[in-house]
Amino acid sequence: MRAIVIGAGVIGTAIALELRLRGASVALIESNAEGGHTSAASAGMVNPFSLTPNDSPAVEFYWQSFQMYPAWVAQLRERTGIDPEWRVNGTIRAALTPADADQLRANSEWIRRYDPSVQLISGAEARRLEPALHPEVSEALWLPNEGWVHTPRLMRALHRAVQVEGVNLYAASPALSVEIRGTQVRGVRTAHGLVQGDAVVIAAGAWAGALLQPLGVRAPTEPVRGQILVLSDLPIPVGRILSTPMGYIVPRADGTAVLGATREQAGYDMRATAEGYAHLTQSLARIAPSLLHATLVGHTVGLRPDTPDHNPYIGVVNGYQGLYAAAGHAYHGILMAPATAQVIADLVLNGSTNLPIAPFDPNRFTR
Ligand SMILES: Cc1cc2nc3c(=O)[nH]c(=O)nc-3n(C[C@H](O)[C@H](O)[C@H](O)COP(=O)(O)OP(=O)(O)OC[C@H]3O[C@@H](n4cnc5c(N)ncnc54)[C@H](O)[C@@H]3O)c2cc1C
Numbered sequence: 001m002r003a004i005v006i007g008a009g010v011i012g013t014a015i016a017l018e019l020r021l022r023g024a025s026v027a028l029i030e031s032n033a034e035g036g037h038t039s040a041a042s043a044g045m046v047n048p049f050s051l052t053p054n055d056s057p058a059v060e061f062y063w064q065s066f067q068m069y070p071a072w073v074a075q076l077r078e079r080t081g082i083d084p085e086w087r088v089n090g091t092i093r094a095a096l097t098p099a100d101a102d103q104l105r106a107n108s109e110w111i112r113r114y115d116p117s118v119q120l121i122s123g124a125e126a127r128r129l130e131p132a133l134h135p136e137v138s139e140a141l142w143l144p145n146e147g148w149v150h151t152p153r154l155m156r157a158l159h160r161a162v163q164v165e166g167v168n169l170y171a172a173s174p175a176l177s178v179e180i181r182g183t184q185v186r187g188v189r190t191a192h193g194l195v196q197g198d199a200v201v202i203a204a205g206a207w208a209g210a211l212l213q214p215l216g217v218r219a220p221t222e223p224v225r226g227q228i229l230v231l232s233d234l235p236i237p238v239g240r241i242l243s244t245p246m247g248y249i250v251p252r253a254d255g256t257a258v259l260g261a262t263r264e265q266a267g268y269d270m271r272a273t274a275e276g277y278a279h280l281t282q283s284l285a286r287i288a289p290s291l292l293h294a295t296l297v298g299h300t301v302g303l304r305p306d307t308p309d310h311n312p313y314i315g316v317v318n319g320y321q322g323l324y325a326a327a328g329h330a331y332h333g334i335l336m337a338p339a340t341a342q343v344i345a346d347l348v349l350n351g352s353t354n355l356p357i358a359p360f361d362p363n364r365f366t367r
Pocket of ligand 1: 008030045046175208334
C-alpha cells in the first residue's frame with residue numbers, strides 16, 4: 001500500500017505516522033518548508049468537554065481521542081526524545097455571570113455521564129485552587145482529568161517521528177490536484193511533479209475544501225483566525241487551565257501561560273493585530289486581572305479549519321476508490337489527532353473502523 005497524505009499539520013502528520021507504523025509506504029506532502037503553523041500556534045488543550053456547550057454525537061469521539069493521549073504522547077517521546085509535555089492538571093471552568101453559572105450547572109449533568117469526577121465548586125473553592133482567578137467568579141466546574149500539551153514541542157516530535165520512521169516528506173511542495181484514472185486514485189500532482197500512490201488522504205486544514213472541490217466534493221473549510229498571547233513572569237502562578245466564556249489561560253510546564261483566543265473571520269490573513277491584542281487583554285482583565293502585570297513574550301496566530309456544522313470531515317470520500325478526508329477539525333484538532341489517525345489508518349488498511357465517526361461523514365454536504 002502506497003499512501004499519500006496532503007498537509008503536515010497535527011492531523012496529516014499523525015496520520016502519516018500511524019500508516020507508516022502499520023506498515024504502509026507513506027508520502028507526506030506539505031506546501032511550506034515546515035507544516036502545521038496553526039497546529040503549533042494552538043493552545044494545546046486536550047479538553048473533551050470544556051469547549052462544548054452541549055452533549056452531541058461528536059463528544060464520544062472527543063472522549064475516545066482524549067483517552068488515547070497518554071499512550072500517544074509517550075510513544076512520540078520514546079521515538080524522538082522530544083517531550084510534548086503532556087500534563088493532566090485539570091480545568092477550572094469559571095462562571096463570570098449568573099447566566100454562565102446556569103449553563104455550567106446544565107453542563108455538569110451530561111459531562112458527569114462521561115467523567116463522574118467532574119464537580120461544581122464555589123467561587124471561593126475555585127480561587128483556593130487558583131488564586132489568580134477574578135474575585136467575581138461565583139461558581140465553577142472542576143474537571144480534574146483534562147490536560148494539555150505544548151504544541152510547538154508536539155509538532156516538533158511528530159515531524160521528527162515521521163522522519164525517523166521513514167515517511168517520504170515532500171516539503172515546500174504544494175499539492176495542486178489529486179490524480180484520478182476512472183474512479184481510482186493514482187497520485188498527487190505537486191508543484192514539483194507527480195507523486196504516485198493508491199490512497200490519498202486530504203489533511204490540508206483550512207485549505208482542504210479547495211482541494212476537494214474540483215473533484216465534485218462539497219466539503220467547505222473556512223479559516224477562523226485565532227490570536228493568542230504568551231505570558232511569562234506571572235505575578236500569581238497558574239497551574240490549571242482557566243476556562244471562561246471570555247477566553248482561557250493554559251499554563252505550561254516552564255511557568256509561562258497561553259492566553260487565548262480570538263475568533264475572527266479574516267480569510268487567510270495570518271497577521272497578529274493590535275485589535276487582537278486589545279481583545280485578549282480585555283478578556284484577561286475579566287479572567288485573572290493580576291496577570292495583566294505578566295511579561296508578554298509572544299503573540300501568535302493560527303487559522304482554525306472550520307466547517308458549516310463545526311464538525312470535521314473524517315472518512316471515505318464517495319465516488320472514488322482510495323480517497324479520504326481528514327480536515328476541518330476547527331477548535332479541536334489537537335484533541336482529535338490521535339483518534340483521527342487511528343480512523344484513517346483503519347479505513348485505508350482495513351476498510352472499516354470501530355471508532356464513532358458518523359457525525360464526520362465527508363459526503364454530508366455533497367448529497
Ligand atoms: C489560537 C488557537 C487555539 C487553539 N486551541 C486549541 C486547543 O486548545 N485544543 C485543540 O484541540 N485545538 C485547538 N485549536 C485548533 C487546532 O489548532 C486545529 O484544529 C488544528 O491545528 C488543525 O490541524 P490541521 O493539521 O488540520 O491543520 P494545519 O495545522 O493548518 O495543517 C494543515 C497543513 O496543510 C498544509 N497545506 C494546505 N494546503 C496544502 C496543499 N495544497 N499542499 C500541501 N500542503 C498543504 C498547510 O501548509 C498546513 O501545514 C486552536 C487553534 C487556534 C488557531
